[in-house]
Amino acid sequence: MNTPSKTNIFALALGDTLSPRVLLVSLVSFILTILVFIGAIWLLFGGMGALTAWITESLQHFEGSIEQSWFLSMVSLIFITKTVVAILFFFTSAMVTYYLFLMVYSVIVGLFAGYFIKEIGSLYYPKVAFMGMGLVSYLWMVFKTLLWTTLMFVLLSPLVFVPLFNFILLVPVFYLFHKLLVLDVSSMVNSTEEYKELKRLYAGQMRGISLVCFALTIIPFLGVVIYPYYVIVMSHFIFRKTEGLRVL
Numbered sequence: 001m002n003t004p005s006k007t008n009i010f011a012l013a014l015g016d017t018l019s020p021r022v023l024l025v026s027l028v029s030f031i032l033t034i035l036v037f038i039g040a041i042w043l044l045f046g047g048m049g050a051l052t053a054w055i056t057e058s059l060q061h062f063e064g065s066i067e068q069s070w071f072l073s074m075v076s077l078i079f080i081t082k083t084v085v086a087i088l089f090f091f092t093s094a095m096v097t098y099y100l101f102l103m104v105y106s107v108i109v110g111l112f113a114g115y116f117i118k119e120i121g122s123l124y125y126p127k128v129a130f131m132g133m134g135l136v137s138y139l140w141m142v143f144k145t146l147l148w149t150t151l152m153f154v155l156l157s158p159l160v161f162v163p164l165f166n167f168i169l170l171v172p173v174f175y176l177f178h179k180l181l182v183l184d185v186s187s188m189v190n191s192t193e194e195y196k197e198l199k200r201l202y203a204g205q206m207r208g209i210s211l212v213c214f215a216l217t218i219i220p221f222l223g224v225v226i227y228p229y230y231v232i233v234m235s236h237f238i239f240r241k242t243e244g245l246r247v248l
Contacts, residue, residue: 009236010212017229021119025112026228033105099173102217102224106177109227110184116228117188117235125239128246131191138187145179148172177217178210184231185238194245202241209237 016022121128133141152172159168186195199206213230217223 009209009233009240012236013229013232016116016120016232017226019116019119022116022228022232025109025115026225029105029109029112029228030225032108033101036104036108037101096169098220098224099170099217102227103173103176105224106180106227109231110180113184113228113231114188116232117185120232120235121189121239124236125243128189128239128243130188131194133187133190133192133195137192138183141179141183141187145176145183149176174210174214177214178207181210181213181230181234182206182238185235189235189238189242194242197245198238198241201245202237206234206237209234 118130121130149172152175153169156169156172186198190198210230213233216226216230
């Protein structure tokens with residue numbers, strides 16, 4: 001069944017996301033992500049109790065650093081209560097954890113994304129052959145993406161506990177989100193040369209699609225779980241543009 005090229009990819013992807021194969025990938029990926037997080041907590045902190053103690057100690061240290069300065073102590077007495085500080089600290093920690101979960105989940109979904117990307121290709125775009133990138137090229141692009149993401153996190157990490165400014169930390173998160181989203185699809189559909197050409201011609205449109213999808217992640221829990229929906233949206237876009245590119 002071919003779909004008209006004018007069909008909205010966001011609406012089209014919604015129906016595809018509810019297919020049994022995509023739902024199964026979502027479920028398996030979500031369970032694996034939870035297991036990774038539980039394993040990481042035990043590895044880094046020795047259990048939930050130790051993690052809770054670390055958060056409590058960090059919060060007390062943060063409050064103490066405010067009170068060490070007479071000026072900040074006076075300001076905190078007038079404008080900032082310990083309750084507000086605790087809320088800001090909790091909100092920042094929750095935001096970091098939430099998007100860290102998203103990044104891990106997106107990587108795990110990417111491992112299985114080929115199953116439903118092939119299904120979309122055969123169902124809607126049978127004339128688009130799967131070229132695929134070379135393994136070395138793909139790994140190099142992923143390495144560069146992770147390197148740039150890490151560098152941005154390191155440079156912006158001092159802002160993590162600064163209210164309002166800590167939202168700048170979403171920049172590297174979006175960068176990683178966008179790059180992995182495009183690579184999940186393009187690494188299967190396109191050759192390395194086609195990938196570079198698509199970036200040259202449609203980089204702005206791909207970022208726009210990623211931005212809309214990233215905005216949906218703000219929806220608590222649901223915004224993360226539906227990551228396969230974002231992959232499918234990008235799949236429709238890349239399939240269509242690849243189809244047009246190969247006609248030229």
